[in-house]
Amino acid sequence: MPYHTEAFNHYLETHRERFLTEFGQFIAQPSVAADGRGISEMAALVVERLRALGAEVTVFSTPGSPIVYAELGPRDAARTLLIYNHYDVQPEDPLDLWETPPFEMVIRDGIIYGRGTSDDKGELLSRIQAVEAWLATQGELPVRIKWVVEGEEETGSGHLGEWAEAHRDLLAADGLLWEGGGYDEAGRPTFGLGGKGLAYFELRCKGPSHDLHSAFAPMVVNPAWRLVWALSTLKAPDDTITLDGYLEHVRPLTDEEWARIDAVPLEFEAMRQRWGLAQWLNGMSDHEARRRYLSAPTITICGFHSGYGGAGSKTVLPAEAVAKLDFRLVDGLTVELARRLLREHLDRRGFTDIEIIDLGGEEFAASPPGSLVERAAIAASQETWGKTPVIFPWYAGSGPLYPLSARLGIPVIFAGATWHPNARAHSPNENILVRDYFDSMRFTAAFIAQFAALES
């Protein structure tokens, strides 16, 4: 089903200033899931904006942020598209590194700055505005749209899974358009069919009630040593994971999956240069790095803190040691498996004094290639940019897609594209390009048209 591209694009031109003004209102409304600032006001703004499209909007309250759910388009449409976005943002600190106020939209040299521009208000609102433009220039939507806009993505989507499980029938759809997607270093659109899972744990070990003079080390337990010893049993210096019984759960990849991984172009030399690295870990080749990047489960020490950290020397025996670990999960591994095996592994070695604090997780999820959403996204990419997108079989990163995709049996794609390599999502001076903001509308319209029209 073709659509009237010229009329659509003309509408974007005509309403350009208002669209940006609305974007400014979204940016100006803080919505920090970490401390709840502005969450209810932002949810109300999203509800209002979706209702202005004529959508039926329901707000589902959760123990955390409310989930905004909207439906629009013909009830009898042949196909239903589920869309996922989120209205919450990362905290703005460190404030002093922002060159402009975080909750103020500032446009400079074709770049839109502000917290949430990239993650995820720009994509959310540009999709809403795309639907407005469609309705104004094309008439009725060719698909039924179900839209989930949650408000806890930045703190781990703690209530999305339970809510989705309780609303399986409501959420039934033929495809799921996820947030994210973006452009790579070479300017290619990059889409993904899933993401690795993530299990995040804090390991905590306690010693004496306060830091002691280190002269007492011969007879007082040192929690920093305990944690070092415990961690050293989880992964070997050659980077092989040695967590008991863990790797045997990893599903071996098929030749077809390896081929899809090998086909992903990555700008390795640029990455190494940007990160100041002479070579990859253990001197592996770029080919091997690509394969490991997408196929390897990981256990990463994200943080380790204990005792004195100032300048020079201080002779203390620390009272406590804390490590933060993230496990990136490939197919076959689950949050629950990581949690259980980690506890058993530590206990088996006598580290029963190390407390494991569960800091949430997300399951691995990836849709098979050839799905309707994938084909629609590839065709829409050609229409929008005249480019064949890079397709990741799944991203090395993670997101809360499992409850809405794999769990409900709905094929997913990360597509759209407001992210770019210098977007600084989660960091000061978060930004997107003005051009990408409007291209996101054009891509959304093309995607909807293709999703409605392609052969099953």
Next chain:
Amino acid sequence: MPYHTEAFNHYLETHRERFLTEFGQFIAQPSVAADGRGISEMAALVVERLRALGAEVTVFSTPGSPIVYAELGPRDAARTLLIYNHYDVQPEDPLDLWETPPFEMVIRDGIIYGRGTSDDKGELLSRIQAVEAWLATQGELPVRIKWVVEGEEETGSGHLGEWAEAHRDLLAADGLLWEGGGYDEAGRPTFGLGGKGLAYFELRCKGPSHDLHSAFAPMVVNPAWRLVWALSTLKAPDDTITLDGYLEHVRPLTDEEWARIDAVPLEFEAMRQRWGLAQWLNGMSDHEARRRYLSAPTITICGFHSGYGGAGSKTVLPAEAVAKLDFRLVDGLTVELARRLLREHLDRRGFTDIEIIDLGGEEFAASPPGSLVERAAIAASQETWGKTPVIFPWYAGSGPLYPLSARLGIPVIFAGATWHPNARAHSPNENILVRDYFDSMRFTAAFIAQFAALES
């Protein structure tokens, strides 16, 4: 040689207020070696106070704080006593935990508060005032006194060793009265004949140029893991040091030394309670704890810092990891040995990427029992408090005594006593008891008399 105790004590009574006023002047003069604040002013104050005794005072400049050196008493005295004190203090922070201003002497409920009251201005000045009282009530000193007052003790006495080596003849003496000594939990005077050595190192490992998204863990080196693996090879979970070739240098103790260690009373139950510990490391007995406390070399992780340390989760791969290690050295081990073996040990295992930053050290030093200074201190303890002191063969802690004692062949004793278990040296609200301040003068006089009079 007896001395006129009554006249001496009467002098202390008569000059009590002035003595405390002078102490207040010492406290009011900041002298922070860490940043040099007030060091030269404080050195001048010490020079002036020693000259007021009639001492010949020389100020030796060093690349750091000046060393104040004084001599007084008859040149033809049969014996020469070397005394060590220091005029510098620890930084006062954290300031908000002080209940009274750190550089103001406040007396409340028999307790004198202020930075340096315990470490080491109270002891330094009370010894000076004791000499004044001696001269005023007893006449000439019965010994020649050589007094070294340095100004960099709190930053590791970086220039004392070289200076002492260059002035071996000047410093020749029959015994060395060190700073420190104090009262234990049970109120017993505790003296020591030496201290363990100390080697302090910072281990630093670098990864990418800034914290990365942890999704890149499969191909990017993680410095926190590197440091965990490296550290785990230095000591085993049963607390045995596994640094290659290190323990074989430890001199085995003699039965006589074990007997002296076993004779040291330690308030183990009180220590465990104060520190919130159900038991000692690896469930060892109090007997074993005492032996290990004084005989075991240690490698202590004083600090380990890398990556994210805030609340909740953050999925980063850290750019850097830093550990601070202190090695307490027993007889046979040296700073240089620890440094060399550590480097070799890490290199042998491929940890050539871990930088070792030398943060100073002090050698093990302990004088044999039965020395003149020890016997004088025991006798003076009986005179002052009517108590036999606890004698540590050496302390588990460390100090810059090697260059003045072992290196010059002068028997040393840590005696005196202004320290008490709640003195909070190095911490906010540092304090000593008014009673202990004046007892320090009585002890000093008794010690001088005994040192002059005892059989060789």
